Amino acid sequence: MDLKKVTLALLLLTAASSLPLRAQEQGIHQQSTEYEAPTDPLVQKKLDKWRDQKFGLILHWGLYAVPGIIESWQICSEDWIERDSTIAYEDYKKWYWGLSKDFNPVKFNPEQWASVAKKAGMRYLVFTTKHHDGFNMFDTKQTDFKITNGPFKNNPKADVAKYVFDAFRKEGFMIGAYFSKPDWHSQNFWWSKYATPNRNVNYDIKKYPWRWNQYKEFTYNQISELMHNYGSMDILWLDGGWVRPKETVNDEVRSWGAAIPEFSQDVNMPRIATMARQAQPGLIMVDRTVHGPYENYQTPEQKVPDHKLDNPWESCLTLANNWGYVPNDKYKSPTKVIHSLVEVVAKGGSLLLGVGPKPDGTLDNEAVTRLTAIGKWLEVNGDAIYNTRATDRFQDGSTYFTQGKKGTRYAIACLPEDKAAPTTVEWTGNTPRKGSKMTLLQTGKTVQWTKEGDKVKVTLPSSLAKQAGAYPALAFAFAAE
Incomplete structure (x- = not known):
């Protein structure tokens, strides 16, 4: 047994127990107030269908589930993030990324997830294919940092995203792929030549344009894999709104209080959108907070707007305090979630509820109990919500x-x-x-x-x-x- 590794894990778990609320306050995406409606008739049709569903599930699942800490953010060096002060930052990142050798969800059962979600009255899914830490929950060919390259690789369901999407598709869900535009594991985003002071690319893109071009190609290729190899897709849900063209960084974005740079981190969304919609006609694109033609609906996070919004939108709320699985997390009551759902729908939106599967691939019993109770209410009252x-x-x-x-x-x-x-x-x-x-x-x-x-x-x-x-x-x- 590696005692240093065990000690480090214990220290990190202790530090994490006081972190989630602060992290959610600082790491959330603010809602953009500008909206540009899509002009593609197929997108308009699918968007109208999505607005009928009203209640969705977002699953955050990745390396962070192993120690049960906030998703990705603890490897980001910003002043709101707490880590044990005796652990060097570089050592922490190595430890975190090394969790890929420990992530072995031997009880992974996506059919059970889909069944629970359906009983909860949910109608659409958003699944994290890759979060900011760069660990891929699908069998990408662009990097070896993926679920199919660790201890789970020989499992028949090793290509996790495929089986999640298939299971929910069979239950009649609209299917969405979450994808993080920033990738902190990539040498073309966080280059080890330099320190990583915040969430942004850590080198001068103007000085090293070839490196950024490699990153753009990497991003394009990964999204292409998701659009071509994983069945019918309804939503491409892009997170990491600080990765955006410079011309979209306006006063609203600057007011976030986050480390938003005044240089361009443009991944060429027009090219990505053209490819994605050729593969998936009518695809809804959600380039979060980057107002324009690729933010087909808006996504206020961890809050419900205080007024009615006429544009398509969803509130992204968590069932517990965290997006991913954290041991002994405090869950919201079914009544509280139902009240939020009612308020969101009355104001013209949809509710995307966050649940984090455990590291073994199962859902926490407490989450299942609450989701089931929500579903019992919707079973008889759904006419007032859906459509x-x-x-x-x-x-x-x-x-x-x-x-x-x-x-x-x-x-x-x-x-x-x-x-x-x-x-x-x-x-x-x-x-x-x-x-x-x-x-x-x-x-x-x-x-x-x-x-x-x-x-x-x-x-x-x-x-x-x-x-x-x-x-x-x-x-x-x-x-x-």
Whole structure:
């Protein structure tokens, strides 16, 4: 047994336990406020289909799952990142990248993941094929730093991404490939000739244009592999918005407070997009925060916007505190997630919920339990969520409103987590048509309602009040005036 290695791992785990919240605050992507709608009719059609799905799953899984630490960021040398002070930075990076020799997910079961996600009511998937640390969860031919080149290489499902995509495709999910534009393991991004002071390329691109051109080719080739070798793709979800053309670095980007350079880190998105859409017609591209023709929907991270947005967008939120698996992480309650989903959908967006599989390839039981509970609510209330769009008056206090494509209006009253259902629910605006019926989706039965001016009062069946916390939210369907 290598005692130095064991000691290092223990120190890192101890340091990591206090890190996640700070890291999420500093490492998140801010939402771009500019939006340019796609003009390709096939992209428009697929984007409209995506907007019907409403609830997706993003899986962060990679080397960081082995010690159970924040994804990638601890190998980045920025002042918000904490590491054990007795470990030299270069030694830390060597240790981290050396985890590729320990990552052996022998219980990897993507069919189980897909089954759990379907039961949760999720409709689309985004899977991390490569995070910023550069470790590839697919069988790329551009580098040996990949899951198919370690202890898992002889497993029949070693090409992890292929089997994840296949499993979710069989369950009817729209499929998205997460791909990090920065690659900190690549010598053409972080060149070992120089120190790596922050998240950006660490050499002068103008002085070494040949090296950056190699990186652009490397990025193009990897994305080409994903677009050509892994079946039908609906979404290319590109992370690492600081890797962007200089002309897109505006005051909004500078206000992030992150290490955003004033030089160009352009990977030639027009060329990538042309290739990707030739292979995958209608492909939705999400070049996060780089406003323009390749950010087909916006992605506010770890927050819900405070107002309705008319552009296509999704809130990226975690089920626990971290994107990847961290032991003893604190999970959000099903009620909290359902309330977030309701608010996001009422404001015109979709919810992409983050879950991190364990290093052995299984999902944490606590995550499964919570996802299952969310799915039970959606099973009877999904009509108020799926295939809906926002209304002009989308909220009145803790009640939110959506509208189906055929005109049905929905009121979704979010209830306190620790209390039984009330005997009445009231809201202002979104009044039912005179003489029309109102249906409580939870029971499928009609309920009595009255109107006084602009206020609607709904009387609930007494049977709902029996169990505290049994109903995270109650959804009502009606024909609006």
